[in-house]
Amino acid sequence: MPLKNSPAPKEIIQRAFPGISSLEIEELLQRSQVKNYSPNTTLCQEDKLETTFYIILDGKVDVTKTINQVEQRHLTSLDAGHFFGEMALIHNAPRAATVKTQGPVTVLEIEKQDFDRVLQRSSTIAMAMVREISNRLRENDEMAIEDLKMRANELAQAYQKLAEQELTRREFLANVAHELRTPLMTAGGFLQFMQKGLVPDNKKDATIETVARNIQQITTLVNDILFLQEMDLILPKFQAVDMAQIAKEAQEAIQDKAAAQFITLHINRPARLANVSGDPKSLERALLALLDNAIKFSPGGGQVTIHLREEDGYVAVAVEDQGIGIEQERVPRIFDRFYHLERSGDNLFSGIGLGLSITQQVIKQHNGRLTVQSEPRKGSIFTIWLKAIRVIL
Numbered sequence: 001m002p003l004k005n006s007p008a009p010k011e012i013i014q015r016a017f018p019g020i021s022s023l024e025i026e027e028l029l030q031r032s033q034v035k036n037y038s039p040n041t042t043l044c045q046e047d048k049l050e051t052t053f054y055i056i057l058d059g060k061v062d063v064t065k066t067i068n069q070v071e072q073r074h075l076t077s078l079d080a081g082h083f084f085g086e087m088a089l090i091h092n093a094p095r096a097a098t099v100k101t102q103g104p105v106t107v108l109e110i111e112k113q114d115f116d117r118v119l120q121r122s123s124t125i126a127m128a129m130v131r132e133i134s135n136r137l138r139e140n141d142e143m144a145i146e147d148l149k150m151r152a153n154e155l156a157q158a159y160q161k162l163a164e165q166e167l168t169r170r171e172f173l174a175n176v177a178h179e180l181r182t183p184l185m186t187a188g189g190f191l192q193f194m195q196k197g198l199v200p201d202n203k204k205d206a207t208i209e210t211v212a213r214n215i216q217q218i219t220t221l222v223n224d225i226l227f228l229q230e231m232d233l234i235l236p237k238f239q240a241v242d243m244a245q246i247a248k249e250a251q252e253a254i255q256d257k258a259a260a261q262f263i264t265l266h267i268n269r270p271a272r273l274a275n276v277s278g279d280p281k282s283l284e285r286a287l288l289a290l291l292d293n294a295i296k297f298s299p300g301g302g303q304v305t306i307h308l309r310e311e312d313g314y315v316a317v318a319v320e321d322q323g324i325g326i327e328q329e330r331v332p333r334i335f336d337r338f339y340h341l342e343r344s345g346d347n348l349f350s351g352i353g354l355g356l357s358i359t360q361q362v363i364k365q366h367n368g369r370l371t372v373q374s375e376p377r378k379g380s381i382f383t384i385w386l387k388a389i390r391v392i393l
Contacts, residue, residue, distance in 0.1 A: 009034060009108055012057050015081035017125050024122045031114035037105045044085055044099040049092075051112040055083045059105030065097045077102070179221055183214035224354045227285065236279035236365070240389060243276055243283070243315050244269050247306045250287040254295065262301035265291075269308040274388035276315050278366045283386075286362035289355035290319040290382050297380070298323035310388055314368075318383040326374040334372070335360045359384070 013025050034057065037043065043054060046066060056078055063075045063084070075097060078084060084099055110118075119126055190211050193199050199207050244267075251265050258265050276283075287306075294304045302322035309316050326334060335356050363370045363384055374380035 009057055012055060012081055012108070020122065020125060024118065024125065027118055027121075028108075028110065028125075031118060032108045032110040035107055035109055037101050037107065039101055039103045041101045041105070042098060043101065043105075043107070044095045044097065046096065046098040047094045049094055050085070053083065053085045053110045053112070053115050054099075055108040055110075056080050057106040057108055060102040061099050061105060062102055063097050063099050176221070176225075180218060183217045187211045187214040187218075224358060227358060236282055238277045238279060238366075240275040241278045241280050241283060242273070243317050243386070244273050244308055246280060246284050246287060247308060247317065250284050250291055251306065253284075254288060254291050257292070258295050258304065261295055261298065263295055263298055264303050266303060266305045267308070268305060270310070273308055274310055274315055276366070276386040277389050278386065282362045282365070286359040286384065287317065287319070289359045290384075293355050293382070294319050294321035294323065294380070297321065313388055314385045315388045316383055316385055318381050320379065320381045322379040325376040325378050325380055326372070327376055331372060331374065335370070356382075 009029060010025055013028055014020060017024075032055075043061065044050060046064075058080055060077055060079045061084070062077050064072050065075055067073045078099075085095075087093065087096060187210075190199075190207050194204070194207060247267050247269070251267060255265060291304065291306075298304065298321050300323075304322075305320045307316075307318040307320060309318075359382075360370050363386070366386055368384060368386040371383045371385065372380060373383075
């Protein structure tokens with residue numbers, strides 16, 4: 001029987017098939033069954049061969065369809081007076097969608113062979129079926145067109161990304177060639193001068209220093225590339241790490257480079273700071289990359305500060321500079337491998353764009369996050385966030 005306070009089956013049938021005669025209503029009722037279903041019951045299953053036609057007497061159902069074998073898309077909701085399952089009655093094909101009850105539902109069920117007899121004698125029901133099927137086919141066409149538009153947009157975005165990656169790859173090869181060629185030619189040229197005895201004794205030390213500096217530049221570049229490759233293949237072993245000690249060691253390691261660019265380095269830290277779980281060498285490498293970036297993009301000198309603090313269960317390590325800053329439209333790309341800024345105003349910058357990507361990769365492996373705040377001509381703040389750990393005594 002229908003649920004309490006629901007319309008009588010005759011009213012629902014008249015609503016579903018306007019103009020149907022009393023005799024046709026009686027015949028439908030005689031050949032059908034009234035059934036009640038509980039919430040979240042599947043009445044029709046997509047891709048299944050089923051032969052039942054449903055008229056909803058009371059309650060609501062949801063109609064969904066699987067898109068691209070993964071996504072469950074909600075097509076519509078049906079309530080009293082609507083019917084479904086008609087395609088299985090007029091065409092021997094699997095269900096095109098899944099129908100589930102939202103809550104308690106009462107339906108009038110008619111099997112295919114019984115409905116066929118009624119349909120053959122009733123032009124009113126036949127026309128109502130044609131109208132409903134036409135509407136649903138149109139809705140399906142609109143959904144298919146919308147789906148095609150979405151897929152076309154996704155393909156266009158994928159193509160654009162591939163094109164950008166190819167451009168980045170070419171730029172990377174050109175940058176690597178340039179970054180290697182310059183120090184190689186410089187070191188090679190000075191070594192030839194020394195081999196031929198063309199370097200005066202009073203300039204030999206300076207010449208050796210120049211060769212050593214250029215070889216170190218080559219070594220650093222190669223090590224950065226290899227480091228990124230190793231990070232993709234090898235997961236480091238974690239231990240308790242004191243980020244204040246890491247900051248101190250990173251400051252000492254890059255002190256000479258900062259002084260050469262008239263930059264002073266400072267560390268601000270609290271009296272006590274929790275440890276983090278991580279690999280000390282990788283974390284120092286990540287922090288060094290941020291410091292190197294801060295120094296490089298502070299052509300006017302100034303101050304670079306490492307701020308350490310605890311906040312909301314995290315240890316935050318922030319590197320603040322007073323350099324050229326970053327335009328907002330460039331921020332989403334600065335962590336991409338091989339993306340780098342060549343010029344800002346009259347300032348030229350070397351490098352191949354590995355520093356920030358190294359930092360980001362390290363922090364991801366440590367289940368942390370890397371944030372940036374920046375304003376053009378006012379400087380930047382890059383902050384590493386790592387989960388704090390406490391030693392329980």
